[in-house]
Amino acid sequence: MSKPADLVQGTLDLLLLKIVALEPLHAWAISQRLKQVSGEILQVSDGSLYPALHKLEQDGWIKGEWKVTENGRRAKFYSLTRPGRRALEREAANWERLAGAISQVVRLNEV
Amino acid sequence: MPDSRWFRQIILRFRTLFQRRRVERELEEEFQFHIEQRIELEIARGLSPEEARSVALRAMDGVERRKEECRDTRRVNYVDDLVRDLRYAGRNLRRSPGFAALAVLIMALGIGANTAVFSVVNAVLLKPLSYRNPDRIVTLSDFSKTREAATTLSKQVSIPDFQDWQKQSSAFEAMAYYASRETAVMQGATAEYARVASVSAEFFRVFAIEPAAGRFFTAEERKPGSGGAVMISYAYWQSHFGGNLHALGQTVRVYGSRSIVGVLPPGFGFPDRTDLWIPKISEAKPEPRTGQNYLAIARLKHGVSLEQAQAEMTLIARRLEQQYPESNKGLSVAVMRMRDEMVGDVRVMLYLLLGAVSLVLLIACANTAILLLGRATARIREVAVRAALGASRQRIVRQLVTEGLLLAFIAGALGLLLAYWGSKALVALAPADLPRLAETGIDRWVLAFTFGISMITSLLFGLVPALYASRADLNDALKQGATRLVSGAGMVHMRGVLVVMEIALAMVLVSSAGLLIKSFVALQNVALGFRPENVLVMRATVPAPSAVGIARARQFFKDMLSQIDALPGVVAAGATMAPPGYVDSTGAYLIDQLPAQPDWTHAPNVVLSIVAPGTFAALGIPLKSGRDFSDSDTSDRPFVAVVNESVVRNSFPNQNPLGRTIFCPFDSLKGMTIIGVVGDVRQRGPAREPMPECYMPYEQHAFNGSTLSVVVRTVGDPHALAATVRRLARERSPDVPMKFTTMEALLSENVSAPRFRTLLFAVFAGLAVCLAMAGVYGVMAYAVSQRFNEIGLRIALGATTGSVLRLVLKEGLALACLGLALGLAAAAAGTRLLASMLFRVRPNDPVVYLAVAVLLGIVALVASYVPARRASKIDPLAAIRQE
Numbered sequence: 006m007s008k009p010a011d012l013v014q015g016t017l018d019l020l021l022l023k024i025v026a027l028e029p030l031h032a033w034a035i036s037q038r039l040k041q042v043s044g045e046i047l048q049v050s051d052g053s054l055y056p057a058l059h060k061l062e063q064d065g066w067i068k069g070e071w072k073v074t075e076n077g078r079r080a081k082f083y084s085l086t087r088p089g090r091r092a093l094e095r096e097a098a099n100w101e102r103l104a105g106a107i108s109q110v111v112r113l114n115e116v
Numbered sequence: 117m118p119d120s121r122w123f124r125q126i127i128l129r130f131r132t133l134f135q136r137r138r139v140e141r142e143l144e145e146e147f148q149f150h151i152e153q154r155i156e157l158e159i160a161r162g163l164s165p166e167e168a169r170s171v172a173l174r175a176m177d178g179v180e181r182r183k184e185e186c187r188d189t190r191r192v193n194y195v196d197d198l199v200r201d202l203r204y205a206g207r208n209l210r211r212s213p214g215f216a217a218l219a220v221l222i223m224a225l226g227i228g229a230n231t232a233v234f235s236v237v238n239a240v241l242l243k244p245l246s247y248r249n250p251d252r253i254v255t256l257s258d259f260s261k262t263r264e265a266a267t268t269l270s271k272q273v274s275i276p277d278f279q280d281w282q283k284q285s286s287a288f289e290a291m292a293y294y295a296s297r298e299t300a301v302m303q304g305a306t307a308e309y310a311r312v313a314s315v316s317a318e319f320f321r322v323f324a325i326e327p328a329a330g331r332f333f334t335a336e337e338r339k340p341g342s343g344g345a346v347m348i349s350y351a352y353w354q355s356h357f358g359g360n361l362h363a364l365g366q367t368v369r370v371y372g373s374r375s376i377v378g379v380l381p382p383g384f385g386f387p388d389r390t391d392l393w394i395p396k397i398s399e400a401k402p403e404p405r406t407g408q409n410y411l412a413i414a415r416l417k418h419g420v421s422l423e424q425a426q427a428e429m430t431l432i433a434r435r436l437e438q439q440y441p442e443s444n445k446g447l448s449v450a451v452m453r454m455r456d457e458m459v460g461d462v463r464v465m466l467y468l469l470l471g472a473v474s475l476v477l478l479i480a481c482a483n484t485a486i487l488l489l490g491r492a493t494a495r496i497r498e499v500a501v502r503a504a505l506g507a508s509r510q511r512i513v514r515q516l517v518t519e520g521l522l523l524a525f526i527a528g529a530l531g532l533l534l535a536y537w538g539s540k541a542l543v544a545l546a547p548a549d550l551p552r553l554a555e556t557g558i559d560r561w562v563l564a565f566t567f568g569i570s571m572i573t574s575l576l577f578g579l580v581p582a583l584y585a586s587r588a589d590l591n592d593a594l595k596q597g598a599t600r601l602v603s604g605a606g607m608v609h610m611r612g613v614l615v616v617m618e619i620a621l622a623m624v625l626v627s628s629a630g631l632l633i634k635s636f637v638a639l640q641n642v643a644l645g646f647r648p649e650n651v652l653v654m655r656a657t658v659p660a661p662s663a664v665g666i667a668r669a670r671q672f673f674k675d676m677l678s679q680i681d682a683l684p685g686v687v688a689a690g691a692t693m694a695p696p697g698y699v700d701s702t703g704a705y706l707i708d709q710l711p712a713q714p715d716w717t718h719a720p721n722v723v724l725s726i727v728a729p730g731t732f733a734a735l736g737i738p739l740k741s742g743r744d745f746s747d748s749d750t751s752d753r754p755f756v757a758v759v760n761e762s763v764v765r766n767s768f769p770n771q772n773p774l775g776r777t778i779f780c781p782f783d784s785l786k787g788m789t790i791i792g793v794v795g796d797v798r799q800r801g802p803a804r805e806p807m808p809e810c811y812m813p814y815e816q817h818a819f820n821g822s823t824l825s826v827v828v829r830t831v832g833d834p835h836a837l838a839a840t841v842r843r844l845a846r847e848r849s850p851d852v853p854m855k856f857t858t859m860e861a862l863l864s865e866n867v868s869a870p871r872f873r874t875l876l877f878a879v880f881a882g883l884a885v886c887l888a889m890a891g892v893y894g895v896m897a898y899a900v901s902q903r904f905n906e907i908g909l910r911i912a913l914g915a916t917t918g919s920v921l922r923l924v925l926k927e928g929l930a931l932a933c934l935g936l937a938l939g940l941a942a943a944a945a946g947t948r949l950l951a952s953m954l955f956r957v958r959p960n961d962p963v964v965y966l967a968v969a970v971l972l973g974i975v976a977l978v979a980s981y982v983p984a985r986r987a988s989k990i991d992p993l994a995a996i997r998q999e
Contacts, residue, residue, distance in 0.1 A: 032146065033153040051150065052177030056185035063128055063189045065121035071142070081146050088121040 017049060017057055019100055022085065022093040025067055029084035031074065032058055058083060066092050132190045139190075143183055151176070197511075201518035208519060215491060216523070219484050222890075223527030223573060225883065226480030228534025231566045233473045233876075235539040236546070237466045238565070239556040241459050246383060248324040249415075254425065255457040256281065256291070256412040257450050272408040277436060277444070278316075281412075284432045287425035289417045290321035293410040294396070296387050299823065300657035300853045302369035303356055307853040309657070310352070310391040312370055319393075322415045323386065329353075330364045330378030333395040337377075340397050344374035347393045350382040369659060370394065387411070405443035406716060406781070413454065426451040445717055458551045465873055468949060472628065472880045475621050477573065479887045482614045482621075485577040486894050488520065489611060492581040513582045520578020521571070528570030532558065535566070545875065547868035584610065611895045616935040618891045622884040623939025623972055624946050629881035630964040631947055631957055632874040638956040639867055645797035645806060646696055647736030650687075651859035652834035653695055654841055656852050657823040669822040670815055672849055674747070676826060677728055679844050685831045690731025691814065691824040695859065696797045697866040699723050705810060706779045707767050716781060720766055722759075723799050723809040724782050726817050726824070732758075732794055734827040735859070742774045742792030745813040755816050757788035760796050762808040780810055783819035788812065801866040803955050827859070834858050873953060885975055892979035896928050900983045907987050908995020920988040928980025929973070936969050943968075 024035050024042075032054055040048050049057070061067045066089035069081045085093065131139055151172045158168035176182055209216040244250045256278075257271035278293050285291075296313035320332055328350055337345040346368055348356075357363035366376050370392055380393070416425055429449040436444045492499075499512055536558060543556050656676075658669035673691050680689040694700035704719035729745040732738075740761060749756050757778050764773050777787040796806035814824065830837050838856045845854055864871070900907070907920060915923075947959040957964070 031149070033150050050177065051154065051172075051175040052182050055147070055150075055182055056189060059186040060189040063125065065124040065128075068124065078149065079145070080149050081142065086121070086124065 016100070017053070018061060019093070019096045020047065020049075021057060021061060022066060022089060022096065025083050026085045026090065026093055029070070029072075029082040031080035031082050033080075035083065061089075065089070129190070143186060147176075147179060147183065151179075197514070198518065201515045202522060204515065205519040205522045209522065212491070215487065219487050219523055220527045220530060222480050222483050222487075222887065223524060223577075224530035224534060226477040227524075227528050227531030227566060227569055227573065228538055229473050229880070229883070230470075230477050230569055231531055231535035231562060232538030232542055233466075233470050234565045235535060235558060235562045236542050236553070236556050237470050238559070238561050240550060240552050241463060241466055242561065243552070243555065243559075245455055245552075250455065251453060252289075252416040252418075253322060253454045254414050254416060254422065254451050255454050256414055256429065257452070257457070258408060258447055259450050261446050261448050271411065273410055273412045273449075274405050274407045274443075275403045275410065276405045277408075277447075278410065278412055280436055281429065281432055281449070284435070285425075285428055287417060287420045287428050288414040290318040291412065291414040292316045292319035292322050293412045294319060294387065295410050296390055299370065300659045300851070301392065302659060302851055305850075307659070307851040309655075309853045309855060310370070311388060312392045312394060313387060313390040314394050314396045316396045319413075320380075322413050323384070324415065325381055325384060327378040328381045329361060330376070332378060338395045338398050340400060342397070344372050345377045345395060346370060346374040347378045347380060348376055349380050349385050349389075349391050351385070352391045353379045368392065405440055414451075422451060422453065442713070442715065443717065462550055462869075464949075464952060465869065468953075469873065469876055471949075472625060472877055475625050476880050476883050476887070477569065478576075479618050479621050479884050479891075481573050481576040482618045483887050483891050483894070484523070484573075485580055486611055486614050486891055488577060488581040489584065489614075490894070490898060492516070492584055513579075516582035517575070517578045520574040520582070524570040524574030524578075527573075528566050531570075532563075532566050535562070542876075546872050548865070550869075580610065611898065612931055615888075615891045615895045615931055616938065618888045619932055619935025619972060619976065620939035620942055622881075622888040623936055623968060624943045625877070625884040626881040626972065627939075627943040627965055627968045628947055628950055629874070629877040630968050631950055631954060631959060631961060632870070632877050634961065634964055635953070635955040635957040636867075636870055636874045639802050639870060642798070642802045642956075644696065644802060644863075645737060645795050646859075648696075648859040648863050650830050650832070650834050651735065652826075652828040652830060652837050652841070653857045653859055653862060654826040654828070654838070654845075655823070655855045655857075656826065656845060658849065658852050659822070665822060666818045672852065673728060673814065673824055673826070675848060676841075676845060677730065680826070680828055680841060681730070683837065683840060685837065687829040687831060688730050688733035689826065689828045690734040691728035691826045692731050692735075693726040693814075693824060694799075695825050695827060695862055696735065696799055697801050697862050699799050699807075700725070701782065702807075703780050703782060705763075708777055710779045710785065710787065714779075714781075720808065722763060722780065723807050724780060725809060725811045726814045726819070727811050728814050728824070731811075731827060734829045735797075736829065737797055738795040740793045740795060742790070744792060745811075747815075749813040750815045753816075755786045755788040756791045756813060758792040758794055758811040759790055760794050760806070760809045760811075762796050762806055763810065764793055766808055778810060780812075782812070783817050802863070803867075803870070870953065870955070885972070888972070889975050889979045892928060892931065892976050893982065895931070896924065896980045896983040897986075899927065900924060900987045903987075904990065905995050908990045908992045911988075911990060912992035912996060917988040920990075921984045924984035924987050925977060925980050928976055928984070932973055932976030935976075936972060939972075940965060940969065 020039060021035065024030065024038050027038075030038060035058070036049055036051065036054055058067070062069055062083070065086060067083045068086050069083050071079055072082045074080050151169075154172035154175060155165070155168040158171050159165060163171065173179065245253065247253060255271075256273065258273050258277070259271070273293065275293065278291070282291050292315060294313050294315040296311060298309050299312050300307055301310040301312065317333075317335075317338060327347070330347070332347070333345055336342055348363070348368075353359055353363055357366070363376055363379070368374055368376060371394065374394065385391075414425075416422070429451050433444075433448045437447065499516075502512060502515075503509070539556050539558070543553055546553055656672075658672045659665065677689050677691060680686055701724040702721055703724050704716040705722050706714060706719050727745070729747055729749070732744055742758070745756065745758065757780075759773060759778065763778075767773075768776070773790045773793060776790050778790055779785060779787050794811070797809070798804060798806050799809060800807070826841075828834065828837060828841070835856075835858065842854060842856070845852055907915075907923075910923075911920065943965065944960060951959050
């Protein structure tokens with residue numbers, strides 16, 4: 006099980022942006038969704054989730070709105086803002102490049 | 117869109133600041149929701165509710181810590197800190213009201229004085245004129261390339277020149293010329309003085325204004341022989357017609373009977389608060405090119421710069437020079453922004469005043485810094501405790517600076533109040549001819565200025581003590597806790613530096629004031645060439661629309677003068693076009709011969725005056741030779757003139773001028789026989805040298821014979837005569853408006869600018885001396901209290917009262933001398949700026965500097981004496997026991 010501390014610096018933001026980009030979700034659902042789509046490999050601890058989300062919100066990449074959940078409870082739903090979408094595209098492209106480069110290095114044949 | 121992101125951020129910061137509770141509630145709710153979800157999940161996995169709750173909380177890894185982390189992302193902590201610091205500072209100031217009141221008072225004086233002076237500078241120099249696109253309105257003035265501008269009238273232009281400019285230039289949207297004077301206006305049955313401007317066709321287009329009611333002049337109304345139209349100012353409309361539209365079409369008598377066709381918009385009164393505007397009639401006979409009697413203005417076309425316009429006009433002027441060498445040789449045109457042209461002379465004076473008053477502010481800052489240093493010493497323990505509890509140095513400095521800031525803002529608010537009254541006093545004292553003075557007030561620029569200087573001063577006086585206090589050694593402070601710790605050499609040294617600076621600045625201010633005062637005294641004592649005391653002046657205008665009128669005017673003045681002569685208490689009576697202090701006309705003159713093609717441009721210049729017999733006696737101008745005019749010098753007799761000694765010096769060296777002929781192109785070119793010589797008079801006020809002058813009898817000249825100032829020398833108070841003279845004039849001609857004043861009052865108007873700046877400098881210097889005195893006292897009192905033990909010991913060992921006194925006084929004097937030396941150097945450099953305002957005093961006048969140095973030295977001694985006295989009274993037993 007990978008802990009958030011093991012995530013490459015900055016990747017948590019990318020993951021959160023991406024999850025929120027799919028559909029507006031509240032924080033709990035975001036953590037569940039992350040676990041689920043990553044096949045339980047990626048997880049963010051309950052504790053680190055909120056400061057990260059609030060930072061993204063304060064930076065203007067995502068916005069929070071209070072809505073009612075399916076069970077009739079009030080919860081804060083996060084969704085991507087327009088600048089957030091561009092930031093996501095940028096970060097995703099960066100990630101692809103970085104990941105590609107790393108796997109290339111890793112796959113080098115040893116003599 | 118990055119701005120939308122910033123916008124979102126700003127909204128969030130605002131919510132954090134102003135909807136704190138709601139933001140907190142939402143944070144709480146969000147966490148609560150999460151924990152409940154986790155509990156539900158864990159229960160579903162088979163844990164008991166208690167276990168589920170503890171797992172949920174553990175997963176959060178410290179709910180409060182996480183919340184704090186979320187709060188930190190909001191990044192408005194510094195505002196929180198500021199609010200906390202402000203509260204703390206407020207409590208602190210309340211705890212020592214005496215200190216707070218003193219510091220606030222000192223700073224409020226400094227800030228108030230600065231704000232008041234700035235409000236005048238703002239109104240006169242900085243505010244844009246209240247016309248549309250004021251930067252495009254320019255003045256066009258003639259100036260002589262060869263002769264230095266000899267007369268005040270040299271900016272004026274002639275109509276033929278103006279018409280050529282208009283034909284040949286392309287830089288302007290509209291161009292106009294005008295002439296204005298105060299003259300008689302009859303509305304209904306009352307005659308009064310009003311300012312009337314005669315304006316050319318495009319005048320109102322230069323300002324891009326529309327009438328508030330009615331219309332502008334038509335082309336018909338500019339033709340010779342038209343019925344006559346007049347436009348009135350909004351203020352005149354309100355005061356004379358109650359703002360009623362019936363005013364349109366009503367008749368006003370000014371240069372003939374005219375009907376009102378329009379009202380100008382509120383606030384418009386160009387030039388010089390004009391009440392009525394009349395169309396300049398385009399004469400069939402062209403005016404001479406030498407008739408430079410008009411002022412010209414224009415509006416720059418959009419996109420045309422001042423420099424381009426100037427280049428074009430210079431070119432045109434050069435062309436006219438070649439075309440009309442006899443009238444235009446050496447003449448060029450200056451294009452200036454109207455505002456710059458208006459404030460030309462007063463700019464230097466106002467900026468100097470602002471500079472002087474900012475020195476006062478600096479001294480006030482130094483004083484407050486000394487006060488705060490004292491406080492910082494007293495509070496060293498408190499600061500040390502805070503530092504020990506983990507406050508960073510930066511945080512402590514910030515807290516102390518905030519305290520300074522709070523002080524400065526309270527002082528700023530009080531200063532604004534002082535400035536409100538101060539600026540009223542300034543407006544009342546200022547010379548009446550200061551342009552746009554009436555616009556002085558507290559506007560947003562003045563507010564911004566006050567706010568700005570409050571900020572700056574709080575840093576100036578707050579930072580030094582703050583840095584000192586925060587640098588105190590923690591351990592020492594906590595261990596000993598006494599006030600003596602930071603006392604060390606550093607603190608005394610710092611105060612010494614501040615007080616030396618104060619004395620140096622005071623030296624600069626006081627010596628400037630000294631120079632101005634000495635120069636003002638010289639101005640008062642200058643030989644004017646006439647005796648201004650006990651002279652009543654009555655300006656009167658006989659409405660004279662035609663040739664019939666001038667005869668009536670002559671008769672009026674003749675009758676008035678003979679009646680006044682007969683009054684008891686009258687020594688002599690006369691009448692003149694321009695009483696000394698004002699020049700109405702100047703012109704060239706030739707002697708003996710009038711050639712067929714006179715070369716007026718190279719002829720010498722004289723002031724031209726129309727006077728009645730008796731004027732020289734009434735004004736006390738000595739007759740050097742020959743005779744005064746008499747009642748028999750009428751228009752059917754040979755033309756005569758009286759010249760002053762300057763004319764004789766220039767044109768008749770070692771010759772007898774009596775009986776020679778002088779030619780002046782005034783209203784006729786008839787030769788005038790010189791019948792008398794009088795002494796020189798300073799025609800342009802006491803500060804300027806006399807000019808050559810040619811006097812002509814009023815009965816031989818028609819020009820402007822309708823407006824004269826009757827001058828009456830009386831035995832006693834001239835005011836006492838005014839009522840009688842007014843009654844005589846009213847009985848004779850009820851339609852003649854009159855204005856009474858005295859020669860002394862006119863003279864004082866003439867020196868109102870030097871008086872204004874001298875008075876202000878003196879006030880600022882007085883403030884500076886008081887503040888410096890307080891500063892020296894504060895520092896010396898502190899030094900004595902620091903050396904309490906040492907002095908006690910000295911007394912115990914046999915030091916006499918005298919020797920202790922000397923010890924302390926010597927120290928005070930040493931500070932003063934250092935300050936005076938520095939100040940002397942600064943003053944020697946700084947007062948050079950005053951040079952243009954000094955009269956018969958050099959900026960490096962040694963007497964003034966010596967007197968000021970002695971004065972300040974005495975002030976420092978007096979301020980040190982009280983602490984010295986106290987030191988000499990120290991009880992040696994008490995001092996030693998304390999140790």
